[in-house]
Each structure stands twice: as structure tokens, then as C-alpha cells.
Ligand SMILES: Nc1ncnc2c1ncn2[C@@H]1O[C@H](COP(=O)(O)OP(=O)(O)OP(=O)(O)O)[C@@H](O)[C@H]1O
């Protein structure tokens with residue numbers, strides 16, 4: 001068996017194992033995305049060790065932990081963004097819609113449509129507000145003007161930006177404020193109707209009012225999809241997330257419901273982190 005077939009087969013085995021493990025539990029719907037023993041190397045540096053996590057539709061998961069512990073590395077595995085980094089190797093299973101996407105055959109273009117990403121610094125295209133939203137759906141074959149107009153409006157409304165920009169859709173997206181640009185980036189992701197949205201410290205460059213707007217937005221877009229957010233802001237994690245995973249030095253040390261993680265941490269490392277014994 002060649003490597004990719006072996007990986008695909010092991011992905012199927014993990015999916016089956018998950019199904020039988022869950023058969024007796026209360027969980028009705030399968031997770032939209034989960035990882036099993038994911039490891040990441042940047043050349044010789046082992047940045048992520050055997051990480052297994054599960055993401056359900058309708059839930060927001062916060063990834064927390066000190067700087068350099070592997071949060072962004074893990075997040076970037078979920079839509080294979082790490083593949084763009086020279087010398088980066090990912091092993092293990094990343095199961096999306098019941099199949100292992102960590103294979104060389106995976107269609108990255110289609111995958112990133114379903115698993116969208118929003119970065120720390122808002123990165124609108126140097127185009128109009130309208131074009132920022134319409135560009136990717138048009139590339140994916142949506143040509144009809146009325147349908148594109150409708151999608152642009154729906155996505156901007158979904159990202160709580162429509163009222164602020166409806167009269168200047170032809171203006172450059174780069175003239176918007178930082179908070180508006182970040183909501184535009186979220187609208188851009190929403191236009192592709194993703195199942196999963198990955199956000200890497202989306203508020204770190206924003207003022208408190210824009211941060212609040214993004215937090216409210218996250219809650220409103222979580223319906224029917226999984227949201228995964230990396231944050232250094234513990235208050236933010238408690239405000240927005242249902243589940244939290246704590247990373248430390250390349251390991252996912254503890255995960256659980258957000259309330260438990262912050263009120264009754266089980267591991268000493270997490271207790272130390274929450275008590276500010278390391279940052
Ligand atoms: N492109 C890269 N090339 C080489 N090493 C990298 C690369 N990106 C991250 N690393 C290393 O992998 C480890 C994890 O980094 P990562 O960026 O995932 O941490 P993080 O938890 O997101 O940190 P922060 O909170 O500072 O953003 C670090 O030791 C980092 O130096």
C-alpha cells in the first residue's frame with residue numbers, strides 16, 4: 001500500500017472508531033471536523049505533538065496557551081495552510097466530513113472554501129468592498145449579477161457590516177477602519193458558505209468596540225458551523241467559546257467545556273497558566 005492510500009485507510013479507520021465510540025453516547029451528530037494524533041515538524045523542530053481534538057457544528061472552540069506553544073500551527077493544520085511552509089511536515093489524521101484530508105490528493109482550493117480562515121491582521125484585497133466578497137464566488141462559477149449582488153448583501157449582513165457600507169460598495173476596501181476590514185474578511189469567508197471558520201487572534205489589532213462587534217458576530221455565525229478561534233485574551237475565550245483547548249510547548253494539555261477549563265482546571269500546567277505563573 002502506498003503512503004497516501006495508507007493514510008486514507010487509516011483516516012477511514014479513525015472515522016469508524018469514532019462512530020462506534022460515540023454509538024452509546026448522547027452525541028447525535030458526528031463532529032464536522034476532528035484530528036487524531038496530529039504532529040507537525042518545521043524541519044527538525046517538533047512543533048506539535050500527537051494532538052487530537054473534535055469540533056462540532058454550532059460550537060465555538062477557543063485555543064489558548066503561551067506564545068510559541070503551537071496554537072497557530074494547529075489551526076493552520078485544519079485547512080492544510082501549513083503545506084505552504086517550506087520544510088513543514090504534518091502527520092496524523094485530520095478528518096473532515098468523514099474523510100482524511102491530510103493526503104497529497106486533497107483539493108486545497110475546495111477545502112479552503114469549506115474551511116475558511118481569518119488572520120490576525122485584516123487582509124482585504126486591494127479591490128472594492130463589493131469585489132472583496134464577489135471575487136471568490138465568481139471564480140467558483142457564480143456569474144449571474146443578481147445572484148452575486150444578493151450574495152454580497154447577505155454576506156455583509158451576516159458579518160454585521162451591511163449598514164455601514166451599503167452606500168459605498170464600489171469604494172476601496174482598504175479605506176475601511178481596521179474593525180470594518182476584519183468584518184469584511186469574515187464576510188468574504190461567509191460568502192463561500194463554509195462549514196468551519198478558523199480565526200487566528202482576529203481581534204488583536206482592534207480597539208475594544210471593534211472587538212466587541214467581532215465577538216458578537218462570532219456568536220451569530222456559529223449557528224450551523226464550527227468556529228475555532230486562537231486568542232490570548234482569556235476574557236474573550238470565556239465570553240465567546242463553548243469549549244476551550246489549552247496548549248503548552250507543542251502539546252494539547254487539557255480540553256473541556258470553557259466553564260470547566262476556567263473554573264476547575266484539572267492540570268497543574270493550566271492552573272499555573274491561568275494564575276499567571278507563566279505567560
Ligand atoms: N513557519 C515556521 N517555520 C519554522 N518554525 C515555526 C514556523 N511557525 C511556527 N514555528 C515554530 O513552531 C512553534 C509554534 O509556533 P506557533 O506560531 O504555532 O505558536 P503560537 O502558539 O501560535 O504562538 P503565538 O501565541 O506567539 O502566536 C514555535 O516554536 C515557532 O517558533
Ligand SMILES: [Mg+2]
Pocket residue numbers: 071072073230
Ligand atoms: Mg500564533
